[in-house]
Amino acid sequence: MAKKEEILNVLKSFRDKGYDHLEMVSCVDRIKENKFEIVYILSSYGENETVILKTAISRENPQIPSAIPVFENAEPYERELHELFGIDFEGHPRLTPLLLERKYKIPPFRKDFDTRKYVKEVFDEIPFIEDKK
Amino acid sequence: MDRNKISKWLKEPDKMSGKYSLWALYFCTGCGIIEVPPVLTSRWDAERFGVIPVATPRQANLFLITGYVSVKTLRAIIRSYEQMPEPKYVVGFGSCPINGGMYWDSYNTIKHLDKYIPVDGWIAGCPPRPEAIFVAVTHLWTLIDKGMAKGYVKYREKYELYRRNQEKVLGTLEWPPLFPIKDDGK
Ligand code: SF4
Numbered sequence: 001m002a003k004k005e006e007i008l009n010v011l012k013s014f015r016d017k018g019y020d021h022l023e024m025v026s027c028v029d030r031i032k033e034n035k036f037e038i039v040y041i042l043s044s045y046g047e048n049e050t051v052i053l054k055t056a057i058s059r060e061n062p063q064i065p066s067a068i069p070v071f072e073n074a075e076p077y078e079r080e081l082h083e084l085f086g087i088d089f090e091g092h093p094r095l096t097p098l099l100l101e102r103k104y105k106i107p108p109f110r111k112d113f114d115t116r117k118y119v120k121e122v123f124d125e126i127p128f129i130e131d132k133k
Numbered sequence: 134m135d136r137n138k139i140s141k142w143l144k145e146p147d148k149m150s151g152k153y154s155l156w157a158l159y160f161c162t163g164c165g166i167i168e169v170p171p172v173l174t175s176r177w178d179a180e181r182f183g184v185i186p187v188a189t190p191r192q193a194n195l196f197l198i199t200g201y202v203s204v205k206t207l208r209a210i211i212r213s214y215e216q217m218p219e220p221k222y223v224v225g226f227g228s229c230p231i232n233g234g235m236y237w238d239s240y241n242t243i244k245h246l247d248k249y250i251p252v253d254g255w256i257a258g259c260p261p262r263p264e265a266i267f268v269a270v271t272h273l274w275t276l277i278d279k280g281m282a283k284g285y286v287k288y289r290e291k292y293e294l295y296r297r298n299q300e301k302v303l304g305t306l307e308w309p310p311l312f313p314i315k316d317d318g319k
Contacts, residue, residue, distance in 0.1 A: 101204040108240040115240045123244050
């Protein structure tokens with residue numbers, strides 16, 4: 001667990017120690033604790049080891065510095081998290097849509113997004129096209 | 134060759150030639166596409182049934198939708214379908230295009246493909262076996278023979294409704310209507 005403000009420094013120190021490959025950035029929605037857990041998975045080619053870094057940010061104001069200054073390949077992962085969880089990465093150059101086609105009021109991977117209600121409201125509402133009798 | 138059929142063929146050459154030259158569009162969506170390469174290659178050899186894969190929709194007349202259709206894929210499917218020359222046939226492959234399958238409560242897959250484009254036949258299964266494709270193809274022959282595979286005619290007739298459904302789920306469509314839309318004040 002690292003503090004949100006220090007995440008860049010922590011990432012940098014790990015990178016300088018040889019964990020030079022950011023495998024992915026991921027997120028867990030801890031809705032009971034009202035937190036998002038951001039997970040960074042680093043690995044090292046030389047040592048063949050993996051390190052998992054976690055940090056927690058509040059659900060109301062989900063902001064965290066972007067990891068792009070340290071690992072450039074964080075770009076698509078952060079874009080994806082922005083789209084699916086609504087997390088704001090400060091300093092990210094383009095938080096534009098990546099995978100989704102429709103706009104969602106609540107980002108769809110948050111736990112309070114009710115997929116069944118959404119399906120009922122959107123897809124089930126579309127009428128079938130009947131054959132001529 | 135079955136000589137008894139010759140007179141029938143001569144009466145309706147379009148059906149005979151349509152039946153035995155199904156050109157399947159190489160369009161991959163969902164996990165069912167895993168079943169298609171063995172069907173097209175030597176193990177099951179779809180060419181025995183006159184099914185050949187082609188690369189572009191403008192040469193194809195059989196459209197296999199091989200799995201779940203996400204909203205983004207639907208856009209590509211509609212574009213490809215509208216480019217295909219008539220007569221064209223659509224077969225939904227797997228339970229996902231039929232009613233959502235295991236993605237029935239997903240936020241991002243459309244559940245019923247036939248709300249957006251006309252579908253002539255369905256193959257159930259998750260995913261169906263390759264043999265099921267041949268059952269579907271032979272069934273499609275029967276439908277063509279009886280003049281029942283008329284999805285493309287339905288598309289032409291009900292184009293307004295289809296387009297309205299497509300716009301409901303995709304928002305704006307950036308291509309012009311394929312057929313003129315009669316403005317009936319709705
Ligand atoms: S029917 Fe099954 S195999 Fe086919 S796309 Fe859906 S989940 Fe995948």
